Structure formats: C-alpha cells, structure tokens
Amino acid sequence: MIPSPITPSVNFDADGTQHGYLKLPHSRDESAWGTMLIPITVVKNGEGPTALLTGANHGDEYEGPVALSKLANTLAAEQIHGRVIILPFMNYPAFRAGKRTSPLDGGNMNRSFPGRPDGSFTEKIADYIYCHLLPLSDYVLDLHSGGKSMQLLPFAAAHVLEDKAQQARCVAAMQAFAAPYHIMLVELDSVGMYDSAAEALGKTFVTTELGGGGSAIPYTLEIAETGIHNLLVHAGIKHGALIPRNSVRLDMSADNCFITSEHDGLLEMCVNLGDPVSKGQVVARIHDPARTGVAPEGYRAGLDGIVALRHFPGLIQCGDAIALIAVAQLD
Numbered sequence: 001m002i003p004s005p006i007t008p009s010v011n012f013d014a015d016g017t018q019h020g021y022l023k024l025p026h027s028r029d030e031s032a033w034g035t036m037l038i039p040i041t042v043v044k045n046g047e048g049p050t051a052l053l054t055g056a057n058h059g060d061e062y063e064g065p066v067a068l069s070k071l072a073n074t075l076a077a078e079q080i081h082g083r084v085i086i087l088p089f090m091n092y093p094a095f096r097a098g099k100r101t102s103p104l105d106g107g108n109m110n111r112s113f114p115g116r117p118d119g120s121f122t123e124k125i126a127d128y129i130y131c132h133l134l135p136l137s138d139y140v141l142d143l144h145s146g147g148k149s150m151q152l153l154p155f156a157a158a159h160v161l162e163d164k165a166q167q168a169r170c171v172a173a174m175q176a177f178a179a180p181y182h183i184m185l186v187e188l189d190s191v192g193m194y195d196s197a198a199e200a201l202g203k204t205f206v207t208t209e210l211g212g213g214g215s216a217i218p219y220t221l222e223i224a225e226t227g228i229h230n231l232l233v234h235a236g237i238k239h240g241a242l243i244p245r246n247s248v249r250l251d252m253s254a255d256n257c258f259i260t261s262e263h264d265g266l267l268e269m270c271v272n273l274g275d276p277v278s279k280g281q282v283v284a285r286i287h288d289p290a291r292t293g294v295a296p297e298g299y300r301a302g303l304d305g306i307v308a309l310r311h312f313p314g315l316i317q318c319g320d321a322i323a324l325i326a327v328a329q330l331d
C-alpha cells in the first residue's frame, strides 16, 4: 500500500484541544519546497464515540466552514466525552479560490472518493480522509449548501441503504440534526461520493444542503450550528440537551420535479424559495439578452409542490437547473 503524502500536525489520541494542519507537499513556482496546510482541530476527552465534521467539500459553500470555524474556536474538551474532529475546509484549494472544484486539478471532492495517495491533489486529500479520518469516526456530518449557482431550502438528508439497521441509525441522526426540512435520498450516480464511501465503511452519516448563493446568512448559519450541537448530543459526545425543531419531510423523487433551462438568457424568478406552486404555474421566465421586443420563455411547474431549489445568479444557461419542485409531507 502506498502511504499518504499527508502528515497531520495533531495527535488524534491526545486529550485536550489541538489546532493544527494536515500537511500536503505542494511544490510550485512560488514555493519550490512548499506545503499546503489544511486546517484541522481535534477536541478529545477520554474514551467515547468520535464525530468527524466537515465543510467545504465544495469550496463555494459557506455554512459549514463558518459554523465549523466557530465550533473549533469555542468547543472545550470539558464539554464533551469522546472526540470531535473538525475539518472546516475539506477541499482547501477550492475553498481558498471560492470555487466549487479545485483550481489545481479541477477535482470535485465529492466525486473523488476513495481517492488515491499517488493521485491528484483532490484525490490525495480524499485518500487521507478515507484511510485515516473515517476509520477513527463513528458519526460523520458533511455540511453542504447550494454554492454560488443555487439556493436550496435548508435540509438534512440520509440515504436509502441496503443495511436497514445502518439506515435507521443515519435517519435518527438526521432527525436529531433538526433542520427545517429533511429528505431521504436515493443516489442515482454515487460513484466517488464521500457519502457512499463513509456509508460503505458502516458510519452513521448525515449530509445537508443549507442555503447557498455563495454566502452564508444568519438564518442558515443558525440551522448549521444548532444541527451540529444536536448531532453531537445525539451521538453521546456533547453534554447538554437537544434543541428540537419541527421538520417537514420533502420528497424530490418525482420524474418531473426538476425544471431545466433550454435557453441562455436573463432569469426572472416568478416565485420565492419555499413558495407553494401548483401544476402549470409559471415559475420563471427567461428573457432574450440580445434584443428587446421579444416575449420571454415561460417555465412552468410540472406538479403541485413547493419550490425547494432555485438557480441563483441572474444569468442562466441552457441546461442549468432553474428550479426543483418538491412535495412537502408532515411527519
């Protein structure tokens, strides 16, 4: 087995709080013997379960990085029993560039697992997480949001798994997170996903989508921070009580739930995120950016539901998702 080129500056077995780095050699024009320093915090207090908390799997999603930076700054060893590993900026080059994927190799972290120790930068980081961090962990929380191109209703999600006992553990952790919305996901193309890599190792895994638009707002940050607290309490790691919230279950499995643009142009959203819509209702119009005096193209909802996702930037291209209409169900 080829060893990972990454070395940690923290000792995962030591009690107390440690702030350090995952150190990855990065030889480049500006720094011949340089190193990429990926921040990591480990908080440990005695024996107990371990939670691995990650953000910036995609580098332009900010609720996770902000909430986890705050947690790393404030979580004291006396508040826990067990271990919390905080990796706020998983795809660090992508995060520093403010991009979904890595500017060094084009790598999409969530398509790079289980990674390779002798692969691209993205694959080397994925390999280290897969071989060295996931095996230490019992609970794994990966905080995503819509990024610069999308805005989503804030939800936590678990996957439909073959192992129903594991699925039940994941669902219980997702419900404990207590986002305003939750969803059961069936991945059609799970190759390379962090989610499926962690689940294949038997971990209790929760993922989220918490807003987006290329920034974080107080509303979605509160959901991230409350969810992290709740997950750690649920895992038996953090002392304290769960902070409950009534969640609405979303179903996004209908064939016609996605509305995809077939035009390039100027986007006029006609509904807000979270609005109820009925089948046939105009959800968006796309205006011709090259001339005036032309009627816009109207895009309609294919089913009754609520707007769970919208395209965020004002310009849109052919093939972009305009919106997703989900069906809301009270538990």
Ligand code: ZN
Binding pocket: 057, 058, 061, 144, 145
């Ligand atoms: Zn993401």
